[in-house]
Amino acid sequence: MDIIDLIDRxxxxxxxxxxxxxxxxxxxxxxxxxxxxxxxxxxGGGEGPVPEANSRKGMGHGEGTGFGLSARPAGAFVIRGDRVSWLPVVEPTRIILGLQVLAGIALLVHSLTRQRGH
Structure with missing residues (x-):
């Protein structure tokens, strides 16, 4: 597969x-x-000589491609007559993670203010 084919895909x-x-x-x-x-x-690409010990004596070559795709549900458009509304996906794990980070920051701030007070 060449780079142009990868870009097209x-x-x-x-x-x-x-x-x-x-x-x-x-x-x-x-x-x-x-x-x-x-x-x-x-x-990727490449060219250049390969050590003589290689079976392709003195020949160089290289190649490489990669591709990644990620899809997550975001929500849905709901159409009723001439009205359109957006219903986002609620991700409980992100909400819980956000609350944990917020709690950690609150504990850190509380700890630092108590140390300054003593």
Whole structure:
């Protein structure tokens, strides 16, 4: 695979088709699921002589490519008649982590203010 092919595949994978799911209709309500999509790719190359001990005596070569894609649910657009609303996904683990960080900072500040007072 060459670098141009990798870039084309990356561009095709990270598109509106990846972000917006197929609309789901129930009665007069339409729901369009939405994802947060991130991705990237990379490539490499090389040339140059290889030590004589190598079976390809004196020949050099190298190559490399990589690709990554991450998708997480973000929410959904809900369409009722001529009204559109956004319902975000609530991620309990992120909320809990945020509260833990906040509690840690509060304990640190409390500890530092008590040390200054004595």
């Amino acid at each position: 990356t561009r095709d994978s990270i598109s509106a088709r990846s972000v917006f799911g197929q609309p789901i209709q129930q009665g007069e309500v339409t729901v369009i699921p939405v994802a947060r999509v991130m991705g990237g790719g990379g490539g």
